[in-house]
Amino acid sequence: MATANRARAVLRVKKQNTVSVTGRAKAARDGLASDTTKFGAANPAPTAIDAQITVVEKAEDQARKRTPGAAAARNVQRSLLVGMLEKVLTFVHGVADTSATREDAVATILAAGLLVATPPQSRKQILAAKQAAQSGNVLLIAFAKLLGAAGKKKSCLNWQQTMDGGKTWINLPSTPKAKTTVTGLTPGMTYGFRASVTRSDGTLGEWSQMVTILVH
Numbered sequence: 695m696a697t698a699n700r701a702r703a704v705l706r707v708k709k710q711n712t713v714s715v716t717g718r719a720k721a722a723r724d725g726l727a728s729d730t731t732k733f734g735a736a737n738p739a740p741t742a743i744d745a746q747i748t749v750v751e752k753a754e755d756q757a758r759k760r761t762p763g764a765a766a767a768r769n770v771q772r773s774l775l776v777g778m779l780e781k782v783l784t785f786v787h788g789v790a791d792t793s794a795t796r797e798d799a800v801a802t803i804l805a806a807g808l809l810v811a812t813p814p815q816s817r818k819q820i821l822a823a824k825q826a827a828q829s830g831n832v833l834l835i836a837f838a839k840l841l842g843a844a845g846k847k848k849s850c851l852n853w854q855q856t857m858d859g860g861k862t863w864i865n866l867p868s869t870p871k872a873k874t875t876v877t878g879l880t881p882g883m884t885y886g887f888r889a890s891v892t893r894s895d896g897t898l899g900e901w902s903q904m905v906t907i908l909v910h
Contacts, residue, residue: 700791700799700900701790701793701796701799701800701803701810701811702787702810702811703783703786703803703806703809703810703811704783704808704809704810704811705780705783705808706718707776707779709772709773709776710772712750712754712768712772715750715772715775715776715779716747716751716775718779718807719743719746719750719775719778719779720747721807721808722743722779722782722807722808723740723743723744723807725804725805725806725807725808726739726740726782726806726807727740728805729805732789732802732805733785733786733789733806736782736785737781738778738781738782742778743778743779743782746771746774746775746778747775749771749775750771750772750775753767753768753771753772754768754772756768782806782808786806786808789802789806790803794859794860794861795859795860795904796903796904819905820836820837820840820841820889820903821834821835821836821887821889821902822835822905823887823905823906825909825910826875828877829881829910830877830878830879830880830881831875831876831877831878831879832875832876832879832907832909833873833875833876834853834873834874834876834887834889835872835873836851836872836873836889836902838851838872838891841889841890841891841899841900841902849894850868850869850891850892851868851869851870851871851872851873851874851889851891852865852866852868852889852890852891852892852898853865853866853867853868853869853874853887853888853889854866854887854888854889855876855885855886855887856885856887856904857884857886860886860904863888868892872889880909881909881910882908882909882910883908883909884906884907884909885906886904886905886906887904887906887907888901888902888903888904888905889901889902890902
């Protein structure tokens with residue numbers, strides 16, 4: 695999923711708190727095990743996570759009993775479990791990034807027992823779609839700097855549209871300015887649009903998050 699606002703997974707655990715770490719580990723274990731088609735290649739595997747959870751919980755029990763050296767041993771095992779969760783995070787990012795839309799990526803992250811990072815808020819929208827004066831026309835306006843346009847260097851804006859929620863995309867004519875009018879659309883149908891920047895060195899920036907509009 696190549697978008698400027700791709701969904702990112704987060705753990706949100708207190709690494710020095712056993713309950714926090716094992717709680718997230720159990721959620722990840724159950725999530726990864728629930729869909730072997732999507733998460734079958736997970737490394738570490740759910741069984742490995744489960745085994746380490748057991749080790750950590752036993753070590754925590756010994757630490758509570760104030761067994762000599764138990765707290766240090768518990769800390770080591772808990773750190774190993776955190777490391778496993780960080781590997782899960784990387785794996786889930788890879789799966790989520792293949793999603794067609796941000797919504798699909800969010801669903802993948804949540805299904806894996808992780809949480810979704812809140813995207814940073816911007817005062818300006820990366821892409822806005824507005825109904826044009828003429829029926830069947832839509833005005834698209836992009837904020838080029840947020841898309842990765844490099845300062846005053848020349849670049850062009852690329853545009854795409856979809857009628858199936860982002861499963862397939864149709865290329866629209868590129869423009870030198872960060873706005874374009876899309877014509878010939880069918881009134882009463884919902885369209886999705888996204889934009890990207892081709893920089894002066896020829897590199898293509900990431901696609902923006904899709905915006906949708908019901909055409910009049």
